[in-house]
Amino acid sequence: MRPVISLLQENRGISGWRVSETKTDSYEAFFVHRRLETVRSTSTTSTEVTVYSEHDGKVGDSTFTVYGSMTEDDIREKIRAAERRASLISNEKYSLTDAGAGEYSFDSNMRDMDDRALASGIAEAVFRAETIPGSSVNALEIFIYREKLSVNNSVGTEKIQHKTRVMIEAIPTFTVGKESVELYEDYRFTEFRPEEITREIRSKLEEAKARFEAVKPKVPLKTDVLLRAPEIAGVIWELADDLDYAAKYSHANLHDVGDDLQEGGDGDRLTVTLRGQVKGSDRSAFFDRDGLALRDTCVIKDGTVTANSGSSRFGQYLGVNEPSGILPCIELEPGTLGERETGERDYLECVSMSGIQVELFSDYIGGEIRLGYLCSGGKKTPVTGITMSGSLSAVLKSLRLSENRTVWGSYAGPDRMLIKDMEIL
Numbered sequence: 001m002r003p004v005i006s007l008l009q010e011n012r013g014i015s016g017w018r019v020s021e022t023k024t025d026s027y028e029a030f031f032v033h034r035r036l037e038t039v040r041s042t043s044t045t046s047t048e049v050t051v052y053s054e055h056d057g058k059v060g061d062s063t064f065t066v067y068g069s070m071t072e073d074d075i076r077e078k079i080r081a082a083e084r085r086a087s088l089i090s091n092e093k094y095s096l097t098d099a100g101a102g103e104y105s106f107d108s109n110m111r112d113m114d115d116r117a118l119a120s121g122i123a124e125a126v127f128r129a130e131t132i133p134g135s136s137v138n139a140l141e142i143f144i145y146r147e148k149l150s151v152n153n154s155v156g157t158e159k160i161q162h163k164t165r166v167m168i169e170a171i172p173t174f175t176v177g178k179e180s181v182e183l184y185e186d187y188r189f190t191e192f193r194p195e196e197i198t199r200e201i202r203s204k205l206e207e208a209k210a211r212f213e214a215v216k217p218k219v220p221l222k223t224d225v226l227l228r229a230p231e232i233a234g235v236i237w238e239l240a241d242d243l244d245y246a247a248k249y250s251h252a253n254l255h256d257v258g259d260d261l262q263e264g265g266d267g268d269r270l271t272v273t274l275r276g277q278v279k280g281s282d283r284s285a286f287f288d289r290d291g292l293a294l295r296d297t298c299v300i301k302d303g304t305v306t307a308n309s310g311s312s313r314f315g316q317y318l319g320v321n322e323p324s325g326i327l328p329c330i331e332l333e334p335g336t337l338g339e340r341e342t343g344e345r346d347y348l349e350c351v352s353m354s355g356i357q358v359e360l361f362s363d364y365i366g367g368e369i370r371l372g373y374l375c376s377g378g379k380k381t382p383v384t385g386i387t388m389s390g391s392l393s394a395v396l397k398s399l400r401l402s403e404n405r406t407v408w409g410s411y412a413g414p415d416r417m418l419i420k421d422m423e424i425l
Contacts, residue, residue: 001019001021001047001150001152003072003075004019004047004049004066004075005017005019005152007072007075007076007079008049008051008079008154009154011051011076011079011080011083013053013080013083014051014052014053014079014083014086015052015053015054015059016051016052016096016153016154016155017049017050017051017052017153017154018049018050018052018096018151018152018153018154018157018289018290018291019047019048019049019050019150019151019152019153020047020048020050020149020150020151020289021045021046021047021048021149021150021151022045022046022147022148022149022150023043023044023045023147023148023150024042024043024044024045024046024145024146024147024148025041025042025043025145025146026041026042026043026044026143026144026145026146027039027040027041027115027116027118027119027143027144028040028041028042028141028142028143028144029119029123029141029142030139030140030141030142031123031137031139031140031141031142032138032139033136033138033139034127034137036123039116039119041115045068046065047065047066048063048064048065048066049063049064049065049066049078049079049082050062050063050082051063051079051082051083051086052086052096053083053086053087053089054093055087055090056090057093058089058090058091058092058093059089059090059091059092059093059094060085060086060087060088060089060090060091061086061089061091062081062082062083062085062086062089063082064078064081064082066078092317094312094313094316094317095155095316096153096154096155096157096290097153097155097157097290097291097292097312098153098155098156098157099153099157099159099287099290099291099292099293100156100157100158100159101156101157101158101159102158102159102160102286103159103160103161103162104159104160104161104162104286104287105161105162105163106161106162106163106164106190106277106284108163108164108190108191109191109192110144110164110166110190110191110192111164113192115144118144118166118192119142119144121192121194122142122166122168122192122194122197123140123142124194125194125195125197125198125201126140126168126170126197126198126201127140128194128198129197129198129199129201129202129205130205131202132174132202132205132206132209134174134175134176134209135172135173135174135175135205135206135208135209136172136173136175136205137170137171137172137173137201137205138171138172138173138182139170139171140168140169140170140171141168141169141170142166142167142168143166143167143168143169144164144166145163145164145165145166145167146162146163146164147161147162147163147164147165148160148161148162149161149162149163151287151289151290151291152291153290153291157290157291158291159286159287159291161285161286161287163190163282163284164190165188165189165190165282166188166189166190166192167186167187167188167282168185168186168187168188168197169184169185169186170184170185170187170201170204171183171184171185172185172201172204172205172207172208173208174205174208174209174211174212176212179212180212181208181209181211181212182208183204183207183208183211185200185201185204187200187201188282188409189280189282190280190281190282190284191280207351207352207371210351210371210373210382211352211370211371211382211384213382214371214382214383214384214385215381215382215383215384216383216384216385216386217374217381217383217386217424219386219424219425220423220424220425221424222421222422222423222424223346223347223348223374223421223422223424224345224346224347224348224418224419224420224421224422225347225348225349225350225388225418225419225422225424226342226347226348226349226350226416226417226418227350227356227416227417227418227419228349228350228351228415228416229406229408229411229413229415230353230356230408230409231350231353231356231367231417232332232411232413232414232416232417233330233408233409233410233411234355234356234358235356235358235365235417236270236272236330236332236411236413237330237410237411238358238360239255239261239270239272239300239360240272240274240299240300240309240330242254242255242360243255243299243300243305243307243308243309244308244309244310244314245308245309245310245311245314245315245317245318245320245323246310246311246314248308248314248318249314249317249318254360254361255305255360256305257305257306257307257308258304258305259304259305260303260304261300261303261304261305261396262303262396262397263303263397264397265303265396265397265398266397266398267396267397267398267399267400268335268336268337268399268400268401269302269303270300270302270303270332270333270396270399271298271300271301271302271332271333272298272299272300272330272331272332272333273296273297273298273299273330273331274296274297274298274299274309274324274327274329274330274331275294275296275327275329275330275331275412276294276295276296276325276327276328276329277294277329278329278330278331278407278410278411278412279407279412280407280412281329281407281409281410281411281412282409283328283329283409283410284328284329285328287325288311288325288326288327288328289311289326290311290312290313290325292311292312292323292325293325294324294325294326294327295322295323295324295325295327296324296327297309297324297327303396308320309323309324309325309327310323310324310325310326311323311325311326312325328410329410329411329412330410330411330412330413331411331412331413332401332411332412332413332414333401333413334401334402334403334404334405334413334414335400335401335402335403335414336400336401336403337400337401337402337403337414337416337418338402338403339402339404342402342416342418346375346376346377347375347418348369348372348373348374348375348383348388348422348424349372349373349375349380350369350372350388351370351371351372351373352369352370352371352372353367353368353369353370354367354368354370355367355368358392359392360392363391363392363393364389364390364391364392365389365390365391365392365395365419366387366388366389366390366422367387367388368386368387369383369384369386369387369388370384371383371384372384372386386424386425387424387425388422388423388424388425389422389423389425390419390421390422390423394420394421395419395420395422398419398420398421399417399418399419399420400417400418401413401414401416401417401418402414402415402416402417404416
């Protein structure tokens with residue numbers, strides 16, 4: 001990074017710069033049918049440079065990537081080319097933030113573990129899940145990442161962040177005779193908890209078996225739908241993205257501070273907080289791409305919009321004194337839906353979707369359901385080949401949130417959300 005900064009400092013034509021560098025040491029293990037086939041260690045560096053050019057009362061920016069094969073002359077030419085591009089862009093002026101200096105590390109029980117021993121422990125936890133007759137993990141790939149992120153800019157910011165995280169890619173499979181169903185599993189974590197890994201993989205093996213047995217139900221029908229964490233996260237992030245500084249500045253937002261998203265409703269009230277860190281999430285961060293320290297922000301309280309959030313640039317445009325920074329995690333407060341109540345009603349539990357669709361301006365929520373359980377009278381029937389659709393505003397007014405919490409990706413909150421009267425086709 002230092003040689004790049006020196007080259008930026010010698011260029012008098014730019015008004016400012018930012019350099020973001022990520023150094024990653026990885027240990028990778030590849031299994032086929034429990035057999036360790038390949039082990040690989042890598043060390044990579046990714047450097048991204050943004051230059052700024054003030055002109056005619058405006059400011060432009062341009063970003064490029066520095067590769068290890070580049071010479072100093074190559075980088076100088078990249079800087080000059082970026083300066084020319086930036087001079088053609090005319091954004092409203094804003095200031096780079098002097099976010100100060102600091103070095104931070106995430107606590108993790110994996111931080112000081114030997115990579116080989118950690119990978120072995122993860123593999124054992126995965127294969128321990130193979131308890132369902134006919135099920136197996138056909139392939140497993142383990143990626144252990146040890147990352148160092150550095151952000152520097154021309155006004156004094158020098159921030160460093162250390163993180164240890166793991167990604168598992170697996171192929172859970174269920175086979176009867178010559179027919180089988182294969183699924184893809186992407187599981188990420190920052191704490192090594194073998195029992196949680198086993199539980200997660202076993203649930204995917206159960207899902208593969210259910211996909212094998214699933215039938216298409218008689219449609220159309222109208223029923224309540226129980227969503228799981230990935231789909232809940234999709235709904236809540238869509239609401240939060242509408243409250244970003246950039247959306248408000250460009251008049252692309254639907255909701256403003258003071259709006260009641262659940263007006264006239266009788267369901268659980270939404271309380272949503274954007275956070276820099278969520279325990280267990282690999283998306284957690286101490287600072288954003290500008291090096292700005294992240295400020296947790298409650299954007300929705302009891303169903304009512306309470307704040308906006310976002311980057312320093314768009315915060316400045318809106319006159320925000322202390323912008324929140326780009327917050328990578330989201331937390332939803334739990335509700336009142338208990339397991340006993342869930343068991344007493346008829347509903348469709350959505351296990352896997354192609355991706356939930358949430359469209360604020362057209363008031364729509366829906367998507368393709370690849371696997372679900374049609375629950376009625378205490379009986380669960382696996383179903384597939386269906387779609388759901390409904391009114392988002394109606395869903396927000398009547399939704400129920402579970403008492404149980406979970407962490408999935410950047411989301412922390414209830415592990416179930418009950419949405420009512422959905423059309424199933």
